[in-house]
Amino acid sequence: MFGLGNRREHRSGPETGGDLERRVAALEEAVQENRALNVRLAELTDVVTELLLPVAARDEEKLEELLGKYRGDFS
Secondary structure, three states: OOOHHHHHHHHOOOOHHHHHHHHHHHHHHHHHHHHHHHHHHHHHHHHHHHHHOOHHHOOHHHHHHHHHHHHHHOO
């Protein structure tokens, strides 16, 4: 079922080049989306980290900056 012969037959079709290009483009788009989500997650982690610090240890200016950026993304 998953032998080399089946793969050769599948690759010999006329749509192989276009199909492969579409699949690669879709994968590249998914990678970019994942990168953007990872950046977003890192930003939210920074906000949560600042919020969890004791009040005396917080950098209020940094916290306001992070929260402002976070809020700005949703407006």
